[in-house]
C-alpha cells in the first residue's frame with residue numbers, strides 16, 4: 025500500500041473512499057511514483073519505489089532522502105536537478121538517465137519526469153516525480169545502433185577480423201558472464217579457424233584453432249558437421265566434448281552453445297559460440313541474440329569471401345589459376361623495393377617464357393587439349409621454382425617467372441632455367457598423343473637491366489625474342505644491343521601503322537607464264553613500302569613484323585583491294601584478261617568475317633571472282649585443316665581460286681591435299697634454285713609435278729631464272745612458271761606494256 029505522511033504535506037487533506045481507491049491504483053502502476061517535500065524527503069511513494077529499493081512497505085521510505093538510498097554521487101545528482109526544479113518552477117520531462125540500482129548495483133536506465141508541486145496559494149511545497157525503467161528499450165536501441173555500426177564496417181570493407189571482433193564485443197556487452205567466439209571454415213571446408221574471440225582465454229583459443237569438423241568435435245566442430253545448433257549445457261558430462269573436456273575445464277568453461285553460420289545458399293561459413301562459466305542452457309534473450317549475430321556474421325564472412333574471390337579473379341589467370349600480369353607488376357615492384365631497402369645485393373630476375381610449338385597442339389587437337397597442355401606446363405613450371413618466386417601467365421602461351429632473392433650470378437639463374445627447360449620439354453601425353461613442347465626464354469635482371477617493372481618485362485621479352493630468333497628451345501640473357509633492336513621493332517611497328525594511313529605502300533606485279541603457250545595468264549601482286557626515311561623496303565623486311573603485330577590484317581585488306589582494283593582497271597583498259605594472285609597471311613585467313621570481306625572487296629572493285637587467286641601457304645592450311653577447308657570452300661563458291669604457295673616446304677599429306685579446293689601448286693623457289701646441282705631437288709620437283717597432275721591441279725614453278733631451269737621444268741611437264749627469267753616484279757604500267765606486247 026502506498027504511503028503518505030498525514031502529519032506533513034497532506035495532513036490537511038480530507039480523504040475520501042475514492043481517494044483510497046486512487047492510491048490503490050497508484051500502487052498497481054509499474055512506474056515509480058513519488059512526492060518529495062522541499063527538503064527532498066519522500067512524503068509519498070508507491071510500492072514500485074519501495075520494491076526497487078529493497079523495502080517491503082512503502083511506509084519504510086517516508087522521510088528518507090536520496091542520500092539514504094543511493095551513492096553520494098547519484099544522490100547529489102538527483103538533488104541538484106530537483107533543487108533547480110523547485111527554484112525555477114520549470115519541470116523536467118522524460119529525462120533519460122543512467123543510474124545504478126540501489127540494491128543490485130547493476131546499471132539501469134530510467135526515463136524520469138519531475139514537476140514542482142504547488143499548494144492552493146501557488147506556493148511551491150515540493151515536487152512530484154514519475155520514473156520508468158527503460159533499460160530493456162535502451163539495450164535494444166544500443167544493440168540496433170551497434171548493429172548498424174557493424175553493418176557500416178562491413179560496407180566499408182574493414183578487415184573481417186575487426187568486424188567479427190566488434191560483433192563479439194557487442195555480444196559480450198549485452199550478455200553478462202559469457203564469452204563469445206566465431207570460428208571460420210577454411211577453404212578446404214574441413215577445419216575451423218579463429219575469426220574472433222576477444223575474451224576467450226588465449227591458450228584455449230589457440231588450442232582449438234584449426235579443429236576438424238566432425239561428429240564428436242565439441243560444440244563447434246559438431247555444429248559445423250551437423251549444420252545445426254549444438255547446445256552443450258554441461259561440458260564435463262557431454263560425450264561431444266570428450267576430446268576437449270580437460271582443456272575446457274582448465275579454463276573454467278562449463279557450457280558452450282554453438283550455432284553454424286551459413287551463407288544464403290546454405291554453405292557453411294563458420295560457427296558462432298557462447299561459452300559460460302556455469303552449467304546452464306541459454307536463455308531466450310541469448311537465443312534471440314545468437315540468431316541475429318549469426319545473420320550478421322554470415323553477411324560479413326560471405327562478403328569477405330566474395331571480395332577475396334573478386335580479388336583472385338582480377339589478379340589470376342582463370343585457366344591455370346596462376347597470378348596474372350596485374351599481380352606480377354605488384355610482386356615485381358615489391359621485390360625490387362625489398363632489394364633496395366635491404367641494401368644487400370641479390371638479384372630479382374624476370375624470365376619471359378614463350379612456348380615454341382604450342383600452336384601445333386592447339387591446331388591439331390583443338391582448344392580443350394591446348395588448355396590442358398597449358399595447365400600441365402604451368403604446374404611443371406611452378407614445381408621448378410621456390411615458393412617465394414612466382415609463375416605468372418600473361419596470356420596465350422606466354423608466361424613470366426619472377427625469381428627473387430637470387431645470388432648475383434648468372435650461373436645461379438642458368439641452373440633454374442635448365443631445370444625449367446627440362447620440365448617443359450618432358451613429353452606430354454594428350455588425347456593419346458605424345459607431345460614435346462619446347463620453349464624460348466629471355467631473362468632481364470634488376471638492377472642492371474631495368475629499374476622498373478615495365479622496363480624489365482620489356483627487356484625480358486626482347487631477350488626471349490632473341491632466343492626465338494636464334495633457333496628456339498633456348499634462353500638468352502638481355503643485352504643492351506637487344507634493347508636497340510627492340511626499340512627498332514617498336515618504331516617499325518608504328519611506322520607500318522602510319523605507313524598504311526599515309527598510303528606509303530604500293531604493289532608491283534610479276535607475270536606468271538603458261539609454259540605451253542608462252543603467254544602471261546596471271547600476275548602475282550607483291551607489296552612494297554616506300555618508307556619516308558629508309559627508301560623502298562621489300563616485304564621480307566616488314567611482313568613478318570606486320571604478322572606478329574596483327575597489322576597484316578589492315579595491310580592485307582589494302583593489298584587485296586588494290587590488286588582487285590588494278591586488275592579491273594587493266595581489263596577496263598582493254599588488256600587481255602588475267603588473274604591476279606594475292607598472298608594471304610594466316611592471321612587474315614583466320615579472321616571470322618574474312619570471306620565476307622573478300623566478297624565486299626570484289627564487289628567494290630567490280631572484278632569478277634574468277635580473276636582473283638589467293639595464295640596460301642602449306643603451314644597456314646595445316647594450322648586448322650577443317651577451318652581452312654570451310655573458309656576456302658565458301659570463297660570457292662564465289663568463284664575465287666586458290667594456290668598453295670611455297671609447296672614442298674610443309675608437310676601436307678596427300679589425303680589432306682585431296683580435300684582442299686586448290687587450283688594450283690606453287691613449287692617453292694628454293695627447289696628451283698638448286699636444281700642444276702641438287703639431285704634431291706630435281707626429284708622433289710618431278711614428284712610435285714606428278715602429284716599435281718594426279719590431283720588435277722596446275723603446277724607452277726617459282727623463281728625460274730635460267731633457261732636450264734626452264735628446260736628441266738618443261739621436260740618434266742610443269743604447266744607454268746614465274747621468275748626473273750620472264751620478268752622481275754614490275755609496276756602496273758610496265759605490266760600493262762607486257763600484256764600489250766603479247767597482244
Ligand SMILES: Nc1nc2c(ncn2[C@@H]2O[C@@H]3COP(=O)(O)O[C@H]4[C@@H](O)[C@H](n5cnc6c(=O)[nH]c(N)nc65)O[C@@H]4COP(=O)(O)O[C@H]3[C@H]2O)c(=O)[nH]1
Pocket residue numbers: 534549550551562563564567580583607608609669670693726727728729746747748749753
Ligand atoms: N631470287 C629470285 N626471287 C624471285 C624470282 N622471281 C620472283 N622472286 C621473288 O620471290 C618472291 C615471290 O613471292 P612469294 O614466294 O609469295 O614471297 C613473298 C610473300 O611471301 C611475301 N609477300 C609479298 N607481298 C605480300 C603481300 O601482299 N601479303 C603477304 N601476306 N605477303 C606478301 O613476301 C615474299 C617476298 O616477296 P618479294 O620480296 O616480292 O619476292 C617475291 C619475288 O620478287 C626469281 O626468279 N629469283
